[in-house]
Amino acid sequence: MGEEKLKNKAGITLIALIVTIIVLLILATVSINVIAGENGLIKKAQQSKDAYEESSKREEAGLNDMLEEMMKDTGIGPNGKTLVDTLGAGALRVPLESTVDAEDIEGNRIVVPRGFFVRTDLGTKVNDGIVIEDKQGNQFVWVPCTGAQYKKHTYNEPSRNDLSGSTADSGDNPWKTYYYRNYVDWKEEGGNASSVTNNGGFYVARFEAGIPDNAPFSVNNTNNKDMTYYTSGSGNNSKNTTSYIPVSKQGVQAWNYISQENAVKVSQNMYSGAESSYGVTSQLIDGLAWDRTVDWLGESYSKIASESTQYGNYYNTTGVTLPENTLYAQHVYATVKSGKTGTTGWVVANKYRRGSRALGGVNLTENDGTNKYVAADYINGTNYTSENYTLSGRVEMSTGSVSNFKLKNIYDMAGNMWEWTTETGYHNTSSPATTTGTKYAVLRGGSFDSYGTYYPVSFRYGYIAVTYTNIDIGFRVVLYVK
Helix, strand or coil: CHHHHHHHHHHHHHHHHHHHHHHHHHHHHHHHHHHHCCCCHHHHHHHHHHHHHHHHHHHHHHHHHHHHHHHHHHCECCCCCEEHHHHCCCCCCCCCCCCEEEECCCCCEEEECCCEEECHHHCCCHHHCCEEEECCCCEEEEEECCCCCCCCCCCCCCCCCCCCCCEECCCCCCCEEECCCCCCCCEECCCCHHHHHHHCEEEEECCCCECCCCCCCCCCCCCCCCCECCCCCCHHHCCCCCCCCCECCCCCCECCCCCHHHHHHHHHHCCCHHHCCCCEEEEECCHHHHHHHHHHHCCCCCCCCCCCHHHCECCCCCCCECCCCEEEEEEEEEEECCCCCCCCEEECECECEEECCECCCEEEECCCCCCECCHHHECCHHHCCCCCEEEEEEEEECCCCCHHHEECCEECCCECCEEEEEEEECCCCCCCCCCCCCCEEEEECCCCCCCCCCCCCCCEEEEEECCCCCCCEECCEEEEEC
């Protein structure tokens, strides 16, 4: 009897324990669900946190919008300077009568010179590229630059041998050179450090230098309605002249066949003489300004300094087609076939054309297919046959033709035309540097006859004399605020 009672008690105790455990498990499950479940405390806390952060963001955005509207209403930026948004000159786009020290809505400084107005329709933030325009329609982009940033690019391997071809520097984003790093006497014959330091930047032409309408070699000249393509050897129609003033406009012929010496002169003339009332001085772009601009563009596209193929009109550009009615010229490069006689060289177009055309090099046949080589369209074209030559097309396009070739509102610094700079030397390999003999100037950025892989926007080409002219060499103007 006693033993049976003990068994019953033990059984009851075991059942109670099991029930207790079950109850505890149920409570634990409920607690876990309450705390960590789909609608638990943790989830609700996270939702509350997210809602608070989202509300804070909306509140901050709303406050920023309100502040921006207030700044636009008052015309005063966050640091108390004139807001650049107000300098668009209204519907008539009347240029400023005096230079204005201004800022954008983020507090970044920009000095807008006398004689220009801001193209506010093209952007009003410095880091996006603010465009100014003069009464003739020439456009320039403000490049922010401190005195410390206005300097020549420093190569990690300053003495690397680059006499045998394009040579890349070491590092993750290597700049490239050719016939440059072996010489010690390079110097700048342009630039304006005091203007950069005082004004916090400079202006670079939005486009490659273009040919003005009044030049006899302009396709827009009334005497040249047939759109003839003039070369440097065309007598009175030579492009290598200082008689005309370049333009910085979209959709015009890029000014090629001009020497570095003459590019220096016409660039200086752009805002001198009758145009000296402008609040700027103009010159051929210097190497310091080019280097700073490349660094600044790199903030939008980090690899632009080392690979520019899809950022410019190069021989190896692919997948890019000129828009309808674009002004362009298709040149031919003729290479003598093995075992044949002849001279390898350019077959220059007789005419400019308007239309749409895929960019990049293309192999041409003499008579067949969509890539037909039409001899009548080229100067001395009948002398070049596919029997003796391999014929390949090269496309020279007008300025600012492709929107994809624009960074921070600046067009075509890579490709289309090699561009002269004011960096010069006499190719002396040891110090002291010589100042006699052939004078060379540095070309930048590659051309329609180059590969963007090897000749990116940063590229320095140092083996061309200042007197040389060619079909794929042009220039660009830079402005310094007075």
